[in-house]
Amino acid sequence: MAPVENPLKQDPKYDNYDFPTNSPVPHNGHPGWTTPEQDAQVFQLRSLLEQAGYTERLDTMTMLRFLRARKFNVELSKQMFIDSEKWRSEFGGGVENLVRTFDYKEKPKVFQYYPQYYHKTDKDGRPVYIEQLGKVDLTAMYKITTEERMIQNLVCEYEKMADPRLPACCRKAGHLLETSCSIMDLKGVGISKASSVYGYLGKVSAISQNYYPERLGKLYVINAPWGFGAVFNFVKRFLDPVTVEKIHILGTGYEKELLAQIPKENLPTAFGGSCECAEGCMLSDAGPWQEREYYTPPKWAKRDDDTIENKPESAEAAPQTESTVAPQGETTLEGKAPAPAPAAA
Structure with a gap:
């Protein structure tokens, strides 16, 4: 039976959304498309977590994401949430403090060996995330940084995707967006490289699945080597059908399918698009989250005294234009001080 539209039932104690809250696609269990039973399960899960002493991240959309991740089994969703909160309190001295203070100053050098970045949006309005695994050289990278800092x-990027990237994309699209469109480029990945990367990928994949559920919209694996498709066809038998539906395995002739999902002007030229950011697409962080009209400061940037830390990513903040700055007096996604607002003509 097709889901029936049902506007998100918000809890005034926890829900304070300043972006659209209904999903445009009728997917069962998603905001705007829940059943009365699922609404009751949201209430039940939140109540159980309150009884267990939890007061943060109990908003309705978060409850729904954890419930969907566990097929609306309230007890399993509760345990998943508790495990996530324990990890958040311990990882890096606390995830919220980490994302406020982390300074990845070695990023430009690391990206020479492992580019992984957000860049503009797909045709549905979702942020596009790109990884180029074929360039990975962990030996060279570990002379520049550590695995701990990479993770x-x-x-920090997961946190920034949740806020402010996705809210900005929602405002621009005019409807709710909770997921990303990801591109994983396997060009240059051979057996000799693969074995050295699996350990790292296993760790980051576990973090994504266990602590950031329901964030994958589409995944395009491009330049897949010979035999990769056959391996995936075997592996997908053990995956959730919903997840399998999101994954597209493509070889070297991927451009047509990729451009069917991502506007050419939003896709870097390296992947068949026409975008050439002045500072390089992989370091530009271009997207609605950098545009004055759609940006608002992320909640994690606010301290207890309601001030916002203004910590530059590097000693020299890159110059910004009117179209890529946050409103005057606020911080941008990367924590750089915004340029003064231009004088009226």
Whole structure:
């Protein structure tokens, strides 16, 4: 039976959304498409967590994501949430403090060996995330950084995707967006490289699945080597059908399918698009989250005294134009001080 539209039932104690809250696609269990039973399960899960002493991240959308991740089994969702909160309190001295203070100053050098970045949006309005695994050289990278800092950076990016990237994309699209569109480029990945990368990928994949559920919208695996498709066809038998539906395995002729999902002007030229950011697409962080009209400061940037830390990513903040700055007096996604607002003509 097709789901029936049902506007998100918000809890005034926890829900304070300043972006659209209904999903445009009728997917069962998603905001705007829940059943009365699922609404009751949200209430039940939140009540159990309150009884257990939890007061943060109990908003309705978060409850629904954890419930969907466990097929609306309230007890399993509760345990998943508790495990996530324990991890958040311990990882990097506390995830919220980490994302406020983390300075990944070695990023430009690391990206020479492992580019992983957000860049603009797909045709549905979701942020596009790109990883180029074929360039990975962990031996060279570990002379520049450590695995611990690489994983800390990844966690910070997960936090930034949740806020402010996705809210900004929602405002621009005019409807709710909770997921990303990801591109994993396997060009250059061979057996000799693969074995050295699996350990790292296993750790970051576990973080994504266990602590950031329901964030994958589509995944395009491009330049997949010969035999990869056959392996995936075997593996997908053990995956959730919903997850399998999101994954597209493509070889070298991927451009047509990729451009069907991502506007050409939003896709870097390296992948068949036409975008060439002045500072390089992999370091530009271009997207609605950098545009004055759609940006609002992320909740994690606010301290207890309601001030916002203004910590530059590097000693020299890159110059910003009117179209890529946050409103005057606020911090941008990367924590850089915004340029003054231009004088009226």
